[in-house]
Amino acid sequence: MKDGLRIALPKGRIGKEVYKTLKKIGYDHDEILENNRKLVFYDKERGNTYFLVKPSDVATYVEYGAADIGFVGKDILLENNSNVFELYDLNIGKCRICVAGEKDFPYHAKNHLKVATIFPNISRNFFLSSGKTVDIITLHGSIEIAPLVRLSDVIVDIVETGTTLRENNLIVYQEICPVSTRYIANKVSYTFKNEEIIKIYNLLDSMKDGTDD
């Protein structure tokens, strides 16, 4: 078995976008797209191993060295304060982390807020730096409901097109940061598998210039 790269890929919609990009730079392995329950794929020809993992777990696999490289949203890196190298922005899955809530809520006038979010660390750091005190309520999905049922004053959530917010009569008060998918590497693998990791970086970068089309 060749000692190639161990690559953590996110499952789901973003994973499919990432896979398309990998295919363009020659890191394809079509078995990954087959509709089965397999999660680990070995590419005998190149010696690379691909793992399909939950998007929020990609950085963990990379940080702890189970994977050499991975593709993960900036939101996950910020939330987990992941100790990895963040090498490239793929500009896939672009969205924003925002503070949002009901139209008539006086967000800017409030010094203390109840905040519902799936990003407790990002929220805490943001409000600490903006001088507001907050109670953080951690949820795992359907965040938009929280202000509607008075669980919280505001929410901190991913906003892509804003449709979900609009349909629930919510508006964005403030943007915290932009988010997109990043190419990351384990800090030790960066040395021991440097050539391959930099090769992928260069291929991704050359696609940006259109030189690889």
Next chain:
Amino acid sequence: MFKKELFTNKEILSFKLRELFSSHGYALYEMNSFEPYSFYLENMDFLSSKDILYFADKDGTLMALKPDITLSIIKNLDTTIDKHKLYYSENVYRVPKSFEKFQEILQFGVEVIGRLSDEDMFSLIYLAAKSLAIIDDHPVLLISDNSIFQKLIEKAGLSKVHDKVFKAFQEKNLMQLNEVLKDYADDENIKIFNSLLSLHLPLRKGIRELERILEDVNFRDNIEYLQDLQQYLDDHDLQTDVFLDFSIPEGLKYYDKISFVGIIPGVSSEILRGGEYSNLVKTKEESYQASGFAIYLEKLNYKGNL
């Protein structure tokens, strides 16, 4: 004679390291008492872990279980002696990120402190590389010069965004670096910082590349220091791979010049960390310099070596 099978791999490794340190003239430092909690609070900038386990002594004084050994060594130094060469093997009490509760961790460390020559500093880096070679067959020592980073920040007037630039370096994050620098630095400085962040080369090549990156700014002393280090390692026939890379250490306030980390294949983070910390020791004795490193043997558990 003791039978080898009576000892764990960890114990055997400990003996080998102690033998190495002792053969290079280092004496064992034993810490048999506790320091006041306030001592660590006053020196928080120099601690790698901000969590300290404390207790009330019999007289009510708040004391701490050791989060660190180096600070105590410096506190208790006899400054009439020109050069201290010490090593320790002590349990420290810290909260690893992966556990979020206090753990007792066996830490090895080596310190050279006193009125030192460049050769003293280089010999400690050599010893770090030799220690790694005892632990694994294919280690790498990554070296950085924090004073170059610090001087560049000052020259470019970037003190206001120091922490953000430093974080971008720690993450090898060019996007973040350029996002921060675009409002604060001119094109020439942006180019220098970009090249420095991307630098990852074997020491000899790395020094040449560093000379090229810094050719328009006056860093001759730093370059010559690194060249002398390379020469010292060559003269002593060091076989361990040494790379120059500016993305490595946390805690710039601690390591004010050369810093380094040791890594081995199969262990996902550094197992050795060290560097020159003369600013800290000068708080005790102005004419002193210092350099040291610590080895984190518990990280070898991941590789099944222990």
